[in-house]
Amino acid sequence: MSVIEHGGDNHADLMDRTYRYQRHFYDLTRRYYLLGRDRLIAELDAPEGTTVLEVGCGTGRNLVHAARLYPQALLHGMDISDEMLATAHKTAVRHHADIRFAQGDATRFNPYAAFGVSRFDRIFMSYTLSMIPDWQKTLAQGICNLAHGGSLHIVDFGGQERLPRWFRALLRAWLAKFHVSPRDELERVLRALAAKLGAELEFRSLYGGYAWYAVLRLPAQAG
Template sequence: MTSEGQAAHRAFLDRYYRLTHHVYDVSRKYFLFGRDGVLERLLASDWTTLVELGPGTGRNLARLHRRRPGATLGGLEASEVMRAHARRRCPWARIEPGFAEDGDIGAVLGTPPQRILMSYCLSMFMDKERAIANARRHLAPGGELWVVDFSDLSGLPTLPRQAMRKFLSAFHVDAVPDDLLGSHVEHGPLRYFVVARFTA
C-alpha cells in the first residue's frame, strides 16, 4: 500500500517530470556522469535478466537492449509520467509501478533478476538504506546490484560545489554517502559520482 509520504513523493515526481521528460535525456547527459561506464561493465558479465529501479525515460534500458536484445529487461518506476514515457520507448520491457524501498522487484519479471541497476535514482529515494536492502533481497542467487549516483562533490572548488549542491537539493537529490555502499566503492573524478557493486 502506498504511504502518505510515498504519495506526496510520487506527486512531486509527476509534477517535475511532466514538464521535463521530453528534454530530460538531452539535458542530463551534461551532468549524469558514469552511467555509460556502468552499463559497459554490466554488459561485460553474463546475465539474461535485469531490472532497473527508477528507469526514468528508459534510456539505460534502451541501450542495454540494443547490445543484448535477447535479455529480459524490466523496471520499477514510482512516477506515472516517466513510466508511461519509458513504456512507449521500451515496449519490449516490463516496467511496473512501485517504489524501490518496498516494491516487489522479483515480480517485475516473474523471477528474481540476475542484475539490478540503480542509476542516479538512489539519491532521490526517501529511504536509501531500505531501497538497497530491498534490492539485495530480491536478487537471484549470485546476482549483482550496481549503483551509480552523485557522490559528495568534495573534489570540486568551493563555489561550484555549493552551487551544484543547491541545484540538486531543489530537486530533492541528496548525495549518496559512502557508508551506505559497503566496501566495493569507487569514485569518479573530483568525487562527482560514486559506483558500487553488491553481490547476492
C-alpha cells in the same frame, strides 16, 4: 515490444508533478551531468537469459541502451512515477526494445507481483538513491531482490571531495531544486552491507568525486 504493469498504492504525486513536463526533454539535458551511466551499463555483463532490473528507470533511456548491448537479456524497469513510465514505454516502442515496465515503490518493491520474477541477476540504480528519501531501505530492498551470485550496480552523485568548494555548494543548491540529495554516507553503508552479507564490493570515485560508482556482488549460494 514493451509492457507496463501497474500495481500497489501510488504515493508518487511529487515525482509525477516534477516530471510531468520535464520528461519530454529530460534526456536532452541530463546527458551533460548524469555522468557514468553508460559505463555502468557496459559493465553489467548480461549475457543471454540474464534477468536485469533498473530501479528508478525514468524515461527508459538506460534500458534501451542496455537492450542494444545485451539483446538476449531479459530487461525490466520500475519507477514510482507514472508520468516517467509513460515516456519509458514510448521510448522502448520507438527503439523496438523488448522491455517490461512496472510502477512501484523502490523501498518495498515486489518483483514477483510486478513481473512474476522472484530475483534478478543484475539490478542497477542510476542516479536513483539521491532522489529517494529512504535510500537505505531502497538499498536493502534491492539486495533482497537480487539472486545469489548476482550484482547490484550503482552510479550517483558523489561527495565532490576533490572539486572546489564553491562548485560543491552550487551543485548541491541546484540539485536541491529537483529534490536531489547526494548520499554522503553511501560508501560507509555499502561497506557495512557487504561485510554483513559476505559480499564483494567495488567502490570508485569518478571525476574528482562528482559521481560515485559501486558494484556489490553477492556470493553464490552455498552447496
